[in-house]
Amino acid sequence: MADYSKNLISFVNKSTTAFHAVEELKNELNNLNYEQLNETESWKLKPNSKYFVIREDASIIIFTSPKKVSNKTSFKFIGAHTDSPCLKVKSNPTSSKEGYQLLNIEIYGGVLLTSWFDKDLLIGGRVFTENKKGEIEKHLVTLPFKVRVPRLAIHLDREVNSNGFKVNPQTQMMPILGLDDKVDFNKVLQKEMKTKNEVLSTDLFLFDSEASAFGGMKEEFIFSPRMDNLAMVHASFEAIKTQKNSNDHFQVAAYFHNEEIGSNTQNGADSNFLEATTKRIVANFGLTEVELLQTMAKSYFISADMAHAVHPCYIEVHDPNHKPLMNRGPVIKSNANMRYATDGKTIAQFKQICNKAKVPFQDFCGRNDMGCGSTIGPMTASKLGVPAIDIGNPMLSMHSIREMAGREDHNMMVKVFDQFYKD
């Protein structure tokens, strides 16, 4: 089987924030001669062509048009998210305390906070400045120095191993920038951007400076930040990027920002981004609104997001009959209360795709006495009226600064997605 895991590692290393991830995808799509569309302009789409559209720098929809568009046409969607839980720099970025200069941060999403201590962290994202003409300019930046949130020494916190490590996110999650508390953070940004223009605002996030790597005795694992959910972005991107245009269906990969904070934003999965894009696409090919509804009912949406592998030291948190293992293939996620979009019909269709691709699959249902996570699946299914399924590769340490996934799972997922698009 082809090994896509090296490409995944290189993609994750470059995709340090959602903005950087979309920038990476954009660069590769440009090299592959995909045409970029702009939401502020009118589109003139052609059959047998390849396109992408970006919203707010952090969400992207990539699609190919079929050789012929008719009322038989359908959409094959794969959706994933570009963001991961992390720390975000506050509007007033610095404080000084006891001679230290500290970074003021907010918690973005469901961060496993303890994992961010004693890690070498970098800062990156978007910065907006005003130029001499009064225009707003945007910069994608990564600052050249590492910062750190230090743990308290065990000598000063003797009970921590038995009592648990509790974190106050306001008073204790304060990365140390340095010992010079006179430094102006905006000047640091200006120096990095090589401009004297005034900094108006930032969307800056912290991330792990340590690169992704293979691990395990047989290098069967990937140890990496942001596996949730850049692994699914990458697997579907590998499948779509060189896909041949289909005879009769649109192939779509949609990657949204803000899943980790509920998706209800301008470019989250709960926005109109995908709905508006599909409307514009079919209108361009002369289909009516009713024909669009017919098209959606014939389509299929794979919501791809990472899944929980069974943890050997915490088996009790899994349902005893649903314990996915790494490197055993995609996990189909089901929930009676539809926290996942999966139903019997969409499972049947997905299993057929796996069988054709000669890839095994696993089933996941949570325990009845525990809560269940959710994904972009249910909101997309209800918004578009499209049959949908939630699937993903099994992993450990989800939402830790450094997660762990199976290398072979990634290759198997690319195969399944490739089969899905080309069928």
Ligand SMILES: [Zn+2]
């Ligand atoms: Zn996720």
